[in-house]
Amino acid sequence: xxxxxxxxxxxxxxxxxxxxxxxxxxxxxxxxxxxxxxxxxxxxxxxxxxxxxxxxxxxxxxxxxxxxxxxxxxxxxxxxxxxxxxxxxxxxxxxxxxxxxxxxxxxxxxxxxxxx
Amino acid sequence: xxxxxxxxxxxxxxxxxxxxxxxxxxxxxxxxxxxxxxxxxxxxxxxxxxxxxxxxxxxxxxxxxxxxxxxxxxxxxxxxxxxxxxxxxxxxxxxxxxxxxxxxxxxxxxxxxxxxxxxxxxxxxxxxxxxxxxxxxxxxxxxxxxxxxxxxxxxxxxxxxxxxxxxxxxxxxxxxxxxxxxxxxxxxxxxxxxxxxxxxxxxxxxxxxxxxxxxxxxxxxxxxxxxxxxxxxxxxxxxxxxxxxxxxxxxxxxxxxxxxxxxxxxxxxxxxxxxxxxxxxxxxxxxxxxxxxxxxxxxxxxxxxxxxxxxxxxxxxxxxxxxxxxxxxxxxxxxxxxxxxxxxxxxxxxxxxxxxxxxxxxxxxxxxxxxxxxxxxxxxxxxxxxxxxxxxxxxxxxxxxxxxxxxxxxxxxxxxxxxxxxxxxxxxxxxxxxxxxxxxxxxxxxxxxxxxxxxxxxxxxxxxxxxxxxxxxxxxxxxxxxxxxxxxxxxxxxxxxxxxxxxxxxxxxxxxxxxxxxxxxxxxxxxxxxxxxxxxxxxxxxxxxxxxxxxxxx
Numbered sequence: 001x002x003x004x005x006x007x008x009x010x011x012x013x014x015x016x017x018x019x020x021x022x023x024x025x026x027x028x029x030x031x032x033x034x035x036x037x038x039x040x041x042x043x044x045x046x047x048x049x050x051x052x053x054x055x056x057x058x059x060x061x062x063x064x065x066x067x068x069x070x071x072x073x074x075x076x077x078x079x080x081x082x083x084x085x086x087x088x089x090x091x092x093x094x095x096x097x098x099x100x101x102x103x104x105x106x107x108x109x110x111x112x113x114x115x116x
Numbered sequence: 117x118x119x120x121x122x123x124x125x126x127x128x129x130x131x132x133x134x135x136x137x138x139x140x141x142x143x144x145x146x147x148x149x150x151x152x153x154x155x156x157x158x159x160x161x162x163x164x165x166x167x168x169x170x171x172x173x174x175x176x177x178x179x180x181x182x183x184x185x186x187x188x189x190x191x192x193x194x195x196x197x198x199x200x201x202x203x204x205x206x207x208x209x210x211x212x213x214x215x216x217x218x219x220x221x222x223x224x225x226x227x228x229x230x231x232x233x234x235x236x237x238x239x240x241x242x243x244x245x246x247x248x249x250x251x252x253x254x255x256x257x258x259x260x261x262x263x264x265x266x267x268x269x270x271x272x273x274x275x276x277x278x279x280x281x282x283x284x285x286x287x288x289x290x291x292x293x294x295x296x297x298x299x300x301x302x303x304x305x306x307x308x309x310x311x312x313x314x315x316x317x318x319x320x321x322x323x324x325x326x327x328x329x330x331x332x333x334x335x336x337x338x339x340x341x342x343x344x345x346x347x348x349x350x351x352x353x354x355x356x357x358x359x360x361x362x363x364x365x366x367x368x369x370x371x372x373x374x375x376x377x378x379x380x381x382x383x384x385x386x387x388x389x390x391x392x393x394x395x396x397x398x399x400x401x402x403x404x405x406x407x408x409x410x411x412x413x414x415x416x417x418x419x420x421x422x423x424x425x426x427x428x429x430x431x432x433x434x435x436x437x438x439x440x441x442x443x444x445x446x447x448x449x450x451x452x453x454x455x456x457x458x459x460x461x462x463x464x465x466x467x468x469x470x471x472x473x474x475x476x477x478x479x480x481x482x483x484x485x486x487x488x489x490x491x492x493x494x495x496x497x498x499x500x501x502x503x504x505x506x507x508x509x510x511x512x513x514x515x516x517x518x519x520x521x522x523x524x525x526x527x528x529x530x531x532x533x534x535x536x537x538x539x540x541x542x543x544x545x546x547x548x549x550x551x552x553x554x555x556x557x558x559x560x561x562x563x564x565x566x567x568x569x570x571x572x573x574x575x576x577x578x579x580x581x582x583x584x585x586x587x588x589x590x591x592x593x594x595x596x597x598x599x600x601x602x603x604x605x606x607x608x609x610x611x612x613x614x615x616x617x618x619x620x621x622x623x624x625x626x627x628x629x630x631x632x633x634x635x636x637x638x639x640x641x642x643x644x645x646x647x648x649x650x651x652x653x654x655x656x657x658x659x660x661x662x663x664x665x666x667x668x669x670x
Contacts, residue, residue: 033295037307 028073028099035101038094046083061105062112069106073099168418176374176413187322194320196312199290200266200274203319207275215273217381223264224273226254235505242505242579246518246540246592247338247452250506250553255578258557262333278329281321289315327363328353330372339481340474342448346490346536347600351445359444360601375408384408410434431525433533435599436494437609442536442598447472447486452540455589457482458566465566480556480563492534492598494622496523501595506581509549516544516551516592525627532625534598541591543568547584551592552576 040057047055059081061069072080073095078087087095105112187193192206208215222228227238235242239251239259251259260268264277267287276286289311296304335341335350342349357364362375376385385408411418411429418434419425425437442448458479460466465479474486500522510516523530544551554571555561555578562571569587576583614622615632622630629636 033292034304034307037292037310 028096028103030096030100032100032104035097039098039101042083042086042090046086052082061102062107064106065108066103066106069099069102166418166420168414171415172413176368188320194316197315197319198293200286201271204272204275214275218273221382222386223383226251235507237503242507243503244506244518244551244553246538246542246594247343248556249542250575252553252555252575252578256555256557278325279322280318281323282318284314284318286315325373326371338449342443342446345596346442346448347439347598349446349448352600357604361604362602377408431531433531436532436534438602439492439534439598440603440607440609441489441491442601443488443490444601447474447488448490448536449484450487450538451485453483454540454542455482458568479566491621493537494532494534494625495521496525496530497521497533498523498527498529504551506551506553506579510544510551510590512544512549512590516590518592519594521595532622536596536598538594538596541589543572543587544590545584546586546588548582552583552587553579
């Protein structure tokens with residue numbers, strides 16, 4: 001019986017581990033492509049309000065590693081971006097999309113947002 | 117007037133000498149002050165301009181561009197685009213032959229015939245260099261970032277690379293539009309609409325090529341800003357007059373195409389095409405002369421008529437004096453050592469930045485050094501280069517000159533010309549004694565695998581060149597002619613930069629006698645005899661007159 005349980009546990013582990021790894025590689029849920037434009041829109045609104053100097057985002061996904069973006073977005077501490085009003089007004093779904101964008105193109109991601 | 121007093125007679129001779137000395141001094145002073153006045157006048161324009169400046173102004177005064185077309189009103193451009201090739205189709209609906217012309221030029225093919233049978237020069241040919249090493253016949257996809265096409269060479273000419281009035285990431289926008297297609301979410305539809313609006317606005321903003329267009333590739337050749345040339349980097353997008361009198365807004369404000377004249381999209385001025393200067397035409401003779409040199413605008417007597425500088429122009433290139441240093445604003449890469457590539461830190465590739473904020477080490481590329489305000493090296497140059505290609509043999513015991521100017525003092529077409537010499541170490545085939553072309557980008561490239569042997573195997577295969585499987589590294593040089601970053605006249609080299617013993621800029625031009633720099637006992641002996649002979653003659657003449665006149669007076 002114990003032998004069967006060990007084999008069953010091993011099978012479950014071998015089945016779930018790649019799935020877990022795949023999900024981890026995917027990063028957070030959300031539409032990263034849409035997140036890019038939502039983020040640009042957020043910065044543009046911030047610029048039009050006069051809170052930042054440029055309508056082009058100054059913070060890039062490749063500025064930090066995936067774990068650092070996770071910490072920022074899960075902690076909902078957006079002070080590094082400025083534009084507090086816009087972040088406060090953003091819908092959770094939009095923030096999740098932006099999170100997906102930053103995570104997917106982080107410095108240690110397979111496709112960082114800048115050239116080598 | 118006869119002076120009878122012997123005492124007065126004795127005074128008469130020194131007085132003559134005094135008069136001669138005063139006259140001589142006055143002449144010298146006149147020369148010196150005259151020079152000063154001329155120098156000051158040349159700067160202020162009081163004495164009038166040098167002939168070269170007058171000619172240049174005449175040659176370029178007709179360059180007042182104007183257009184009859186407003187692209188924002190062209191129907192073919194007022195539509196939604198979903199791919200780059202659709203934009204090119206729209207351009208060709210009016211400019212019917214444009215891409216047909218362009219696809220015949222080296223800007224598209226990246227290769228030209230060489231004088232060696234079966235060997236093509238250019239990035240897509242058999243050429244190698246000593247920075248990125250090789251384009252591997254366009255198989256190294258990272259090189260294609262600079263190719264003037266949509267999606268490398270796949271989807272036709274991208275006219276907007278040179279004629280787009282604004283920088284816009286079309287590939288990203290088209291990729292996102294494709295990805296959003298089929299998504300009915302109102303927010304997504306809004307994004308698509310915005311992207312289409314941005315693309316349409318960018319496509320309608322058409323211009324003649326500006327410095328930034330050419331510079332996007334030519335300022336960033338070799339993998340980054342200022343890596344390759346030394347006299348071409350992003351500081352020339354908006355240079356001041358101290359950096360470049362021709363391109364500065366307060367100077368002539370030339371775009372690249374003012375000198376690099378263009379006929380049917382063939383752009384003049386490629387120094388590597390042989391012969392580089394078959395004709396030295398003036399722009400007054402032919403505004404579209406196909407080979408632009410300094411004298412195309414400034415003539416062959418560019419300085420004021422009494423200037424000694426005019427005697428230099430047949431042997432010294434204008435650039436030698438008028439570009440005292442290159443990389444005067446941004447640093448340029450001077451050394452690239454591939455032997456150091458592939459090192460890891462904590463099991464991962466890494467990079468280190470150095471003095472100028474530029475990388476001095478990258479695991480994927482090796483070790484570099486950078487420098488700013490660099491004094492050129494000088495060589496005889498007749499407009500041609502000797503090149504070592506992928507199929508040429510080398511002697512690994514020597515420093516291999518991958519590209520080096522051709523010329524000599526006996527060659528009437530040669531002049532002493534300034535160059536940047538990029539030095540480095542790169543791999544070669546130990547058995548076949550040839551340089552090799554490692555594949556850098558892509559899944560089999562060195563940047564992914566850090567396996568040089570494997571990268572050479574794939575790279576050489578793309579060029580159909582055998583690789584023995586054994587490689588080592590050899591030191592190499594690559595010469596780049598320095599011809600941009602022309603400084604104001606007042607910053608041109610002074611005589612003693614070259615005509616000086618010990619520290620002459622032309623120390624390696626050894627096949628000529630350069631006054632001030634060189635010493636020749638025979639020539640110096642003849643000179644000394646001439647000077648002493650003249651002095652002796654004057655003394656003899658004076659003494660003769662003294663004694664004969666004294667005799668008469670007495």
